[in-house]
Amino acid sequence: xxxxxxxxxxxxxxxxxxxxxxxxxxxxxxxxxxxxxxxxxxxxxxxxxxxxxxxxxxxxxxxxxxxxxxxxxxxxxxxxxxxxxxxxxxxxxxxxxxxxxxxxxxxxxxxxxxxxxxxxxxxxxxxxxxxxxxxxxxxxxxxxxxxxxxxxxxxxxxxxxxxxxxxxxxxxxxxxxxxxxxxxxxxxxxxxxxxxxxx
Amino acid sequence: xxxxxxxxxxxxxxxxxxxxxxxxxxxxxxxxxxxxxxxxxxxxxxxxxxxxxxxxxxxxxxxxxxxxxxxxxxxxxxxxxxxxxxxxxxxxxxxxxxxxxxxxxxxxxxxxxxxxxxxxxxxxxxxxxxxxxxxxxxxxxxxxxxxxxxxxxxxxxxxxxxxxxxxxxxxxxxxxxxxxxxxxxxxxxxxxxxxxxxx
DNA sequence: CCTATACTGGGCCGACCGGTCAATAAACGG
DNA sequence: CCGTTTATTGACCGGTCGGCCCAGTATAGG
Numbered sequence: 001x002x003x004x005x006x007x008x009x010x011x012x013x014x015x016x017x018x019x020x021x022x023x024x025x026x027x028x029x030x031x032x033x034x035x036x037x038x039x040x041x042x043x044x045x046x047x048x049x050x051x052x053x054x055x056x057x058x059x060x061x062x063x064x065x066x067x068x069x070x071x072x073x074x075x076x077x078x079x080x081x082x083x084x085x086x087x088x089x090x091x092x093x094x095x096x097x098x099x100x101x102x103x104x105x106x107x108x109x110x111x112x113x114x115x116x117x118x119x120x121x122x123x124x125x126x127x128x129x130x131x132x133x134x135x136x137x138x139x140x141x142x143x144x145x146x147x148x149x150x151x152x153x154x155x156x157x158x159x160x161x162x163x164x165x166x167x168x169x170x171x172x173x174x175x176x177x178x179x180x181x182x183x184x185x186x187x188x189x190x191x192x193x194x195x196x197x198x199x
Numbered sequence: 200x201x202x203x204x205x206x207x208x209x210x211x212x213x214x215x216x217x218x219x220x221x222x223x224x225x226x227x228x229x230x231x232x233x234x235x236x237x238x239x240x241x242x243x244x245x246x247x248x249x250x251x252x253x254x255x256x257x258x259x260x261x262x263x264x265x266x267x268x269x270x271x272x273x274x275x276x277x278x279x280x281x282x283x284x285x286x287x288x289x290x291x292x293x294x295x296x297x298x299x300x301x302x303x304x305x306x307x308x309x310x311x312x313x314x315x316x317x318x319x320x321x322x323x324x325x326x327x328x329x330x331x332x333x334x335x336x337x338x339x340x341x342x343x344x345x346x347x348x349x350x351x352x353x354x355x356x357x358x359x360x361x362x363x364x365x366x367x368x369x370x371x372x373x374x375x376x377x378x379x380x381x382x383x384x385x386x387x388x389x390x391x392x393x394x395x396x397x398x
Numbered sequence: 399c400c401t402a403t404a405c406t407g408g409g410c411c412g413a414c415c416g417g418t419c420a421a422t423a424a425a426c427g428g
Numbered sequence: 429c430c431g432t433t434t435a436t437t438g439a440c441c442g443g444t445c446g447g448c449c450c451a452g453t454a455t456a457g458g
Binding site: 111 | 371374388
């Protein structure tokens with residue numbers, strides 16, 4: 001039956017996501033995508049249908065990756081739930097100040113979220129998934145006796161989703177690692193740790 | 200001595216800012232700006248130099264407005280500092296879920312901050328100014344006996360800058376007012392209120 | 399080996415981008 | 429009332445965009 005493809009869709013989507021993440025949707029040209037993926041224009045067009053479709057694929061892929069990465073970090077049983085959240089936030093502060101951008105998710109939301117229903121939907125889904133992971137970690141901390149069981153785990157989870165988005169925004173302007181770390185450490189104080197004397 | 204202008208620069212900058220806020224920098228065409236401002240292309244070019252310069256003017260103007268608005272809200276002496284912060288965050292949650300976008304500042308940072316030094320600089324300046332206002336309000340709360348004087352006012356201020364940016368991101372994806380309000384209320388718990396029994 | 403299949407990459411297209419030019423209109427000083 | 433100066437207007441420019449056609453080619457099955 002015909003000639004097989006020389007590429008893996010997942011690789012192409014990943015490369016395209018990097019290009020979109022670097023220049024935004026509007027700022028990325030088909031030329032950029034050809035360069036980033038190594039495919040020809042026509043191959044991109046055949047396989048994905050066009051710039052917009054490829055973008056949505058990349059966005060969903062990046063979102064799924066971000067969710068999986070958070071799940072791995074907050075699900076690692078070698079530390080207590082509270083330690084995992086703390087470690088996660090500090091690591092994020094460092095990553096963001098290294099110029100590492102996993103922020104296609106956030107960038108797309110801000111650039112297109114209020115105008116493109118598909119992007120808004122992907123963003124809401126991503127927020128929801130992230131929130132569930134934070135929430136489970138908070139609940140684990142409550143069950144383990146680290147946090148007050150009376151606390152609203154969902155509200156805390158939403159809070160962390162918002163805060164980490166804000167840290168990404170600050171990071172993209174070049175706010176220093178010191179300041180991002182301070183923000184991370186400050187945010188932890190919303191958690192009602194049991195057995196602590198309030199400062 | 201030549202022919203006088205038919206417009207005020209401040210009006211044009213304001214209208215242009217709305218256009219940029221709606222479609223982003225890359226997504227706004229000169230045509231859009233002509234429509235939004237009512238001026239001709241050449242008039243825009245004469246008065247501002249081009250799309251990019253006009254954008255920077257609009258960005259700086261919007262940033263200054265945002266700083267002034269926060270200053271007014273947190274400097275209003277008819278309530279205690281703590282009540283002002285609380286009211287400010289709740290109002291922000293409502294404003295964002297109304298689709299009201301004062302978010303040119305945040306949008307520009309995310310879209311261009313990691314690639315355009317002028318935008319990054321404007322963003323950093325804006326963050327700094329906002330932080331100073333939050334900081335002063337926290338200090339006032341400490342002086343007034345509402346908050347623990349030992350708390351790091353600067354860290355708390357940076358935290359609120361990050362959190363409010365994150366709320367704007369969530370708002371542009373359409374996160375509900377309920378959830379945004381919950382985030383606002385949760386964030387207040389970072390504040391070391393005196394005389395409170397920790398939950 | 400031959401044919402059917404469909405992926406590949408160069409190149410072309412109409413549309414539109416941001417920016418500019420040439421001519422006209424309006425206010426002021428002489 | 430005329431010349432100078434500046435603003436405005438609409439036509440226009442080269443460049444680039446996203447999209448697509450076409451000729452060439454590699455592969456699988458018979």
